[in-house]
Amino acid sequence: MDPVQTQIDLPNKGYLLPENIPMWPPVWWTWLVVAALILCLIGLVVYVNRRHKARAYRREALAGLSISSLTKTDDVSDKACILLCHEMVRRCLISEEKQQVAALPSQTLFETLDQEMPAKKRFSLLGDDFIHGIYRQQLTLTPEQRDSMLKTTRYWIRKHHA
Known part of the structure; x- marks a missing residue:
């Protein structure tokens, strides 16, 4: 007898279980869960788009x-x-609907903004050239001063919560 073609005869074939029962269609509340997940996903996409x-x-x-x-x-x-x-x-302040703050004089404006910023990134560390420099006739900045002004302004634009 060839071992490859051997079939096992079970004595009580009437007691054999049927094939696996399929999981489809799922229970009735599965569609509610799927709909809730789709609504949450749509809400998340709308929120991210608005932001x-x-x-x-x-x-x-x-x-x-x-x-x-x-x-x-x-x-x-x-x-x-x-x-x-x-x-x-x-412009950033006006875009955030803070017209009263944007209308403040430069010194008062940057003192107000410094209250929200960390100590190492404040506009007051830039000196009087940053605040009053636009009113001076002759102004020369070192490349380091110019770079620090731009970096501080970029930092505020990225991190502010107006």
Whole structure:
């Protein structure tokens, strides 16, 4: 007898169990769970989309302060660089519907904004050149001062909770 073709005869074939019972169609409440998951997913997509659109002003402000165009001293004067930093901060405040804060004089505005920022990233550390530099006739900044002004402004734009 060939061992490959051997079949086992079971004595009581009437007691054998049928094939596995399929799991489809599922129970009636499965569709409720699937619908709830789909609604949660749609809600999450809508929330992320609205948040992305609401924060578009941050991306525009950061693009306006791009590193390549402002770190070159030939392209933009020091006074224009400071003015651009002030303008971007005020635009962000107006976009967040904080017109009263954006209308404050420069010194008061940056003192107010410094209260929310960590000690190492405050505008007050930039000195009087940042706050009063736009009103001076002759202004020369070192590349380090200019870089720190841009970095602090970018940091505030990314991290503020106006």
